[in-house]
Amino acid sequence: MLGWHFFSHKAPMAISLVFFIGLSVTAEVLPVSLPRGGQVSVGFAIWLASIFLFGPTGGSIVAASAALSIPALLRKDPPVKFFFNAAQYTISATLSGLVFIGLRGATLMAVPQIGLPADFLPFVAAATVFYVINSSLITAVIALTGEIGFRRIWLLNVYPFMPNFAAMTALAITMAILHAKTSYFGLLLLIVPLMVARQTFHLYSALRESHISTIKSLIASIEAKDTYTRGHSERVAEIAVKIGRRMGLSEKVLERLEYAALLHDIGKIGIPKSILLKPSHLDDQEYNEVKKHPFLGAMIVEEIEFLHDIVPVVFHHHERLDGRGYVDGLKGEGIPLLARILAVADSFDAMTSERAYRPPYPLEDAARELADNAGSQFDRNVVQAFMDTYYVNRDAKINSGQEIT
Amino acid sequence: MEHMSKRQQAKAMLVIFALFLFAGSLPNFPFEWIWAVIFFAILLIGSEFLDVTLPQGSHVSVSSAFIIAMLSIMPFQPALATTGFGLLIATLLRERHVPWEEMFFSPAKNVVSLISAYAAYSIFKSIPAAYASWSSNIGGLVLAAIVFYAIDTLQDQLNLSYGTWRFLLRSYVSSWRLAGTTYAALACSGLLIAVTYSQIGYWGILLLCLPLFVIRYSFRLYINIKRTYQNTIEALASAIETQDPRRRGHAKRVAEYSIAIARELGIYGDELELIGYGALLHDIGKIGLEENEYEIAGTRFPDDDQHSKIGAEIVENIHYLPGVSKIVAGHHKKHLQMEEESKGKTLSLSSRIVGVASAYDNLVNMPTFGERLTPRDALKIIKKDQAYYDPGVTRALAEVLRRAGGLSFRF
Numbered sequence: 001m002l003g004w005h006f007f008s009h010k011a012p013m014a015i016s017l018v019f020f021i022g023l024s025v026t027a028e029v030l031p032v033s034l035p036r037g038g039q040v041s042v043g044f045a046i047w048l049a050s051i052f053l054f055g056p057t058g059g060s061i062v063a064a065s066a067a068l069s070i071p072a073l074l075r076k077d078p079p080v081k082f083f084f085n086a087a088q089y090t091i092s093a094t095l096s097g098l099v100f101i102g103l104r105g106a107t108l109m110a111v112p113q114i115g116l117p118a119d120f121l122p123f124v125a126a127a128t129v130f131y132v133i134n135s136s137l138i139t140a141v142i143a144l145t146g147e148i149g150f151r152r153i154w155l156l157n158v159y160p161f162m163p164n165f166a167a168m169t170a171l172a173i174t175m176a177i178l179h180a181k182t183s184y185f186g187l188l189l190l191i192v193p194l195m196v197a198r199q200t201f202h203l204y205s206a207l208r209e210s211h212i213s214t215i216k217s218l219i220a221s222i223e224a225k226d227t228y229t230r231g232h233s234e235r236v237a238e239i240a241v242k243i244g245r246r247m248g249l250s251e252k253v254l255e256r257l258e259y260a261a262l263l264h265d266i267g268k269i270g271i272p273k274s275i276l277l278k279p280s281h282l283d284d285q286e287y288n289e290v291k292k293h294p295f296l297g298a299m300i301v302e303e304i305e306f307l308h309d310i311v312p313v314v315f316h317h318h319e320r321l322d323g324r325g326y327v328d329g330l331k332g333e334g335i336p337l338l339a340r341i342l343a344v345a346d347s348f349d350a351m352t353s354e355r356a357y358r359p360p361y362p363l364e365d366a367a368r369e370l371a372d373n374a375g376s377q378f379d380r381n382v383v384q385a386f387m388d389t390y391y392v393n394r395d396a397k398i399n400s401g402q403e404i405t
Numbered sequence: 406m407e408h409m410s411k412r413q414q415a416k417a418m419l420v421i422f423a424l425f426l427f428a429g430s431l432p433n434f435p436f437e438w439i440w441a442v443i444f445f446a447i448l449l450i451g452s453e454f455l456d457v458t459l460p461q462g463s464h465v466s467v468s469s470a471f472i473i474a475m476l477s478i479m480p481f482q483p484a485l486a487t488t489g490f491g492l493l494i495a496t497l498l499r500e501r502h503v504p505w506e507e508m509f510f511s512p513a514k515n516v517v518s519l520i521s522a523y524a525a526y527s528i529f530k531s532i533p534a535a536y537a538s539w540s541s542n543i544g545g546l547v548l549a550a551i552v553f554y555a556i557d558t559l560q561d562q563l564n565l566s567y568g569t570w571r572f573l574l575r576s577y578v579s580s581w582r583l584a585g586t587t588y589a590a591l592a593c594s595g596l597l598i599a600v601t602y603s604q605i606g607y608w609g610i611l612l613l614c615l616p617l618f619v620i621r622y623s624f625r626l627y628i629n630i631k632r633t634y635q636n637t638i639e640a641l642a643s644a645i646e647t648q649d650p651r652r653r654g655h656a657k658r659v660a661e662y663s664i665a666i667a668r669e670l671g672i673y674g675d676e677l678e679l680i681g682y683g684a685l686l687h688d689i690g691k692i693g694l695e696e697n698e699y700e701i702a703g704t705r706f707p708d709d710d711q712h713s714k715i716g717a718e719i720v721e722n723i724h725y726l727p728g729v730s731k732i733v734a735g736h737h738k739k740h741l742q743m744e745e746e747s748k749g750k751t752l753s754l755s756s757r758i759v760g761v762a763s764a765y766d767n768l769v770n771m772p773t774f775g776e777r778l779t780p781r782d783a784l785k786i787i788k789k790d791q792a793y794y795d796p797g798v799t800r801a802l803a804e805v806l807r808r809a810g811g812l813s814f815r816f
Contacts, residue, residue, distance in 0.1 A: 210723075
């Protein structure tokens with residue numbers, strides 16, 4: 001298809017084309033990192049704008065150049081992936097461009113006159129065609145190579161980006177019209193605010209990272225006073241997130257789970273050290289003191305507005321499915337799901353850590369303990385998810401910090 | 406106007422001044438701009454509902470982009486009318502129960518900024534912006550935009566500066582540093598709106614609202630996470646105090662005092678922020694200590710004080726807070742002795758500020774150290790102890806307390 005373009009190539013304003021190739025490469029080099037992993041670039045908007053401006057030929061040159069450009073080389077993609085990307089962008093851009101020309105009759109560079117809003121249709125149609133073909137091709141390839149179904153990949157990778165797609169389309173229309181009407185002046189004015197937004201967003205992502213790492217180091221220093229619980233919260237967070245991921249929770253919810261797990265024992269700070277560090281079993285009165293810690297923890301977390309939604313998770317992490325837990329003695333589904341996950345992760349780490357009055361349980365014994373108490377103390381599904389992650393990864397110790405892939 | 410505070414009087418004067426300018430522009434109103442006036446007024450009102458509050462209390466809203474756009478395409482009468490009426494309607498819709506000088510403040514402020522910008526432009530160029538061509542015009546427009554934000558920020562800072570002139574310039578600079586890039590982005594967006602309006606028309610501007618909202622969105626995310634970060638440190642610092650109920654609120658109060666003292670001493674911007682964090686975390690090292698070690702009578706500790714050291718080590722791991730571990734490490738050191746021993750290498754000012762603030766709070770608010778003292782008596786004790794407490798910092802504290810009437814104050 002790229003070959004066909006070379007034969008039918010009618011030099012669509014060479015300088016503009018080079019300018020857009022430059023823009024598109026720059027956009028790929030400067031993506032916006034999202035706080036929960038992943039990146040977004042405005043490349044899509046630039047390719048769409050090129051399709052509007054230059055039609056199928058110019059559009060696919062710009063789009064394919066993105067795939068063949070420095071970032072692809074920097075990422076050191078395998079050649080197959082590299083050529084596949086170039087090919088799928090060419091196909092998507094060509095078809096989209098043909099739709100645009102078919103509906104509008106000419107590219108925006110050839111006929112810059114435009115009567116909005118009546119002329120919106122070709123733009124929206126072309127954008128939709130590009131998006132649908134581009135995502136279908138990628139989804140199909142992933143579905144062919146992996147064992148995950150087409151539908152599931154679509155739901156996971158394509159569906160959540162719909163709002164993004166709408167915004168990119170609006171941006172592409174703006175860029176294309178601006179370039180057709182004002183040449184470079186308007187475009188440059190548009191780039192400045194976009195760069196500033198990117199920079200601000202970058203600061204935001206970095207600070208968000210610092211936020212969780214600051215919590216981690218403060219928690220670590222609180223735990224440092226007790227040799228037996230050192231590193232407990234971070235390990236519980238790791239286990240809980242693995243369980244949650246196995247249960248299919250969204251990344252957004254997993255993040256809340258991580259915060260809840262890191263802070264679940266913060267209330268222990270208000271309990272006298274003489275009780276927490278007692279080398280023998282506690283008497284009733286002392287045990288009642290210890291039982292206050294979810295409540296105290298919830299009070300502390302309550303102070304952090306950003307974490308309001310995890311207050312109940314911290315508050316209920318010692319509930320039991322049969323209602324014999326504390327603080328409220330909630331039963332079954334009445335306990336928040338994240339608290340049920342936290343309970344399993346917490347107990348597992350507690351059992352496999354040394355205590356003043358007992359040695360650590362062997363991992364197998366701790367896992368059996370969880371299995372035996374599934375249904376009475378713990379949620380069956382959560383324990384099942386734990387076992388799945390645990391046995392998938394049975395060679396690696398669960399608390400050794402290895403990633404399950 | 407007897408019953409009004411100085412700030413209210415200043416606001417009232419600003420409003421009257423703006424009304425005067427406004428009335429002056431009404432004759433010769435060019436009525437062919439009426440549709441543009443309505444269109445921009447709607448945009449302006451809409452954007453006012455999407456403003457972002459900065460940590461110091463001032464607001465940034467995308468409405469200024471629309472004002473810059475009007476500046477570039479209209480003669481000054483319709484631009485002035487749109488700004489004045491649009492912002493007034495927005496304020497009326499948003500907050501109904503505010504005093505009149507409060508209600509008129511934002512429209513009046515923007516009218517004054519806008520007039521200044523037009524004036525700056527006319528000094529630069531004799532042709533009105535609306536009729537000049539884009540390429541020949543750009544220098545004048547950039548100048549006008551800079552003047553607009555300069556005057557606008559100045560009025561905001563005057564409003565927020567607590568009636569003190571001394572540190573106006575400094576807080577002015579710091580607010581530019583925080584929001585400067587946003588102003589640049591908004592000014593560019595304004596010019597962009599103007600270009601789009603003249604080349605494409607109303608629909609083009611609706612398309613452009615998207616990048617404007619993206620800027621606003623990312624800026625708001627950033628400001629929110631900044632607030633969250635501070636919130637979290639505050640909560641965790643007070644969590645440590647639950648070990649001993651009598652200490653409750655100490656960290657937060659020390660942070661308030663420290664920031665007030667630092668402001669008084671002319672510290673601003675990032676350094677001010679770090680002092681706040683240092684003060685919040687100054688006693689974090691106490692989590693490592695036994696309960697009996699925790700309570701040491703008196704307001705001083707030995708130089709090789711353990712909790713400062715532990716605390717500094719903890720804070721060292723927080724990369725977002727560079728330099729705070731030094732504040733924590735030094736907050737109990739003898740200020741004079743340090744100066745002599747290290748030959749001019751003084752204990753950092755931030756540490757000394759936190760040291761004085763903490764000592765003051767111990768004496769005034771904390772039952773741990775015997776009877777609570779009055780602010781006056783506490784100050785006397787701290788003043789006497791010049792070996793421990795930097796007299797300059799103590800003077801600043803005294804000044805802060807005098808102004809606040811010795812009671813509580815906000816930062």
